Amino acid sequence: MNVYLFELRRIWKSAVSWSAILLALLIVLMAVVYPMYYSARAEVEAALAGFPPQFAAAFVGVSLDRIFSYGGFYAFGYLYLSLLGAIMAAVLGLDLFAREKRAKCTDFLMTKPMRRIHLFAAKALAGLTALILTNALFLLVSFLLYRAQEQGTLQPGRAVLASGALFFTQLVIFAVSACIAAYAKKIRSTSGGAMAIGFGGFILTALHSILEEDALRYIAPYKYFDVSLAFSEGRFETPYVVTAAAVTISLLFLSAVKYCTSDVHAV
Amino acid sequence: MNIIRRELRAGLKPFLFWGIGLFVLVFAGIAKSTGLTAGGEGFTAFTESFPRVVLAVVGMVGVDISTFGGYYAVLAQYAVILTAVYAVYLGNNAVSRESVDKTYEFVFTKPRARSFILLRKLLSAGVYLAAFCTLDFLFSIAAIATLKLNEAMTAKIALFAIGAWLIGLVFFSMGAFFATVAKNTERGARYGNILILICFVLGVACDMMENGGALKFLSPFKYFTSRDLLEGRLDWPYVCICLFVAAAALFAAFRCFERRDLNAV
Numbered sequence: 005m006n007v008y009l010f011e012l013r014r015i016w017k018s019a020v021s022w023s024a025i026l027l028a029l030l031i032v033l034m035a036v037v038y039p040m041y042y043s044a045r046a047e048v049e050a051a052l053a054g055f056p057p058q059f060a061a062a063f064v065g066v067s068l069d070r071i072f073s074y075g076g077f078y079a080f081g082y083l084y085l086s087l088l089g090a091i092m093a094a095v096l097g098l099d100l101f102a103r104e105k106r107a108k109c110t111d112f113l114m115t116k117p118m119r120r121i122h123l124f125a126a127k128a129l130a131g132l133t134a135l136i137l138t139n140a141l142f143l144l145v146s147f148l149l150y151r152a153q154e155q156g157t158l159q160p161g162r163a164v165l166a167s168g169a170l171f172f173t174q175l176v177i178f179a180v181s182a183c184i185a186a187y188a189k190k191i192r193s194t195s196g197g198a199m200a201i202g203f204g205g206f207i208l209t210a211l212h213s214i215l216e217e218d219a220l221r222y223i224a225p226y227k228y229f230d231v232s233l234a235f236s237e238g239r240f241e242t243p244y245v246v247t248a249a250a251v252t253i254s255l256l257f258l259s260a261v262k263y264c265t266s267d268v269h270a271v
Numbered sequence: 272m273n274i275i276r277r278e279l280r281a282g283l284k285p286f287l288f289w290g291i292g293l294f295v296l297v298f299a300g301i302a303k304s305t306g307l308t309a310g311g312e313g314f315t316a317f318t319e320s321f322p323r324v325v326l327a328v329v330g331m332v333g334v335d336i337s338t339f340g341g342y343y344a345v346l347a348q349y350a351v352i353l354t355a356v357y358a359v360y361l362g363n364n365a366v367s368r369e370s371v372d373k374t375y376e377f378v379f380t381k382p383r384a385r386s387f388i389l390l391r392k393l394l395s396a397g398v399y400l401a402a403f404c405t406l407d408f409l410f411s412i413a414a415i416a417t418l419k420l421n422e423a424m425t426a427k428i429a430l431f432a433i434g435a436w437l438i439g440l441v442f443f444s445m446g447a448f449f450a451t452v453a454k455n456t457e458r459g460a461r462y463g464n465i466l467i468l469i470c471f472v473l474g475v476a477c478d479m480m481e482n483g484g485a486l487k488f489l490s491p492f493k494y495f496t497s498r499d500l501l502e503g504r505l506d507w508p509y510v511c512i513c514l515f516v517a518a519a520a521l522f523a524a525f526r527c528f529e530r531r532d533l534n535a536v
Binding site: 048204 | 292295296299300320321322324325328345346349352353356359360363364368371372373456457460461464465467468472475479
């Protein structure tokens with residue numbers, strides 16, 4: 005319990021500021037930019053009418069209704085929300101699991117009468133608590149925005165599912181960063197590492213969407229949970245959900261093993 | 272010379288790591304481009320008739336994916352992001368690595384001025400930044416050559432790499448500057464990384480606006496538009512802005528570093 009409370013005290017500031025950033029981005033996107041975007045629909049329809057149909061197909065891909073729906077726009081915004089969310093999760097993961105390594109006081113913590121697996125669990129729980137609270141708030145705000153902005157029929161279940169994508173993505177990245185923190189010899193800067201992880205995932209995801217290669221989607225973390233599908237059909241795709249779960253569980257397991265068995269150096 | 276040699280050796284491993292990331296991005300990206308020439312003539316005119324906010328959402332601002340050049344420009348944007356993150360790391364690391372490793376008292380008690388040591392550290396970090404952009408150029412050329420794409424793009428790709436280097440230089444020097452002014456090393460790194468995020472978000476916002484004029488100054492990611500680069504020119508005012516910001520930040524970094532209270536946090 006002490007470790008859990010200590011870690012919570014250490015991370016709450018960054019968790020709160022990251023939640024504020026995520027919420028601000030969400031609100032700006034969905035309450036300010038989306039109405040602007042939606043009102044441009046007539047103009048696009050007019051422009052499309054003046055061009056051959058194959059252009060329209062290349063440009064839009066799917067129907068205009070889909071592109072201009074709340075879900076369609078949320079899927080666009082989600083690219084950036086997931087980037088920031090992933091950086092937040094990586095900051096938490098690296099901060100929690102590499103704290104003693106960075107402060108060179110691992111021996112201080114490890115000589116306490118507490119099993120290492122308990123230490124690991126307390127740290128992981130502290131991180132989870134922060135992520136859950138952040139996402140509870142995110143879900144609420146996201147749902148309210150959906151209620152206010154959706155132009156078609158309301159489908160609350162789907163909106164909640166789509167907003168949940170952020171939480172699941174954050175869990176994956178949290179596990180990735182915990183594993184990196186456990187295995188790396190040295191973490192010089194939490195934020196630097198978190199940026200590398202976050203933008204690494206962003207570039208992998210972008211690579212998948214540029215190349216349109218299905219195999220790449222297994223390594224595109226922000227595409228494991230497809231929000232536009234959640235909006236249109238109310239589900240995520242099973243193979244990628246299974247991949248995400250497997251990645252998360254196995255990486256957490258690996259980092260727990262490393263954390264519990266690694267040698268501790270005095271300095 | 273000893274310092275430079277040591278710094279170069281210390282920076283080699285991270286450099287290889289980042290180089291591999293760049294390699295994957297460039298080769299995977301270019302490999303797929305062979306099958307991509309949708310659209311054709313007139314597509315640019317077609318996309319230009321839409322409001323910018325719509326184009327931004329569909330990911331087509333100032334992009335003409337019907338040509339290989341336009342496609343390469345999309346990839347190059349991601350290479351620039353990679354360069355910026357690496358550059359902040361380099362600048363920050365040059366200033367505060369000894370503090371993080373708690374070895375600052377070995378090097379800064381040597382009979383050399385602090386600025387003498389810092390200059391050499393920054394120089395070797397700068398070498399890696401330049402090497403990273405050169406790699407960007409070489410990988411692109413090599414990918415095009417091995418895939419026999421028959422595109423005469425060498426000069427334009429060089430321009431893309433120079434643009435990436437200039438933008439990287441801004442982030443490199445700002446990273447160094449923040450590391451010297453912040454009270455502790457973690458905070459210094461955080462400021463640099465927040466700067467990247469802010470610039471990135473402003474860049475996205477800039478794409479959405481019909482008239483992003485003022486915003487463009489604030490987002491280095493948008494300084495060199497792919498249209499200009501593909502026409503074979505760098506926007507001189509922005510080149511000057513990059514060089515000026517870099518020079519000012521580095522100057523300030525040296526001033527602050529001389530007075531900094533060196534400690535191990």
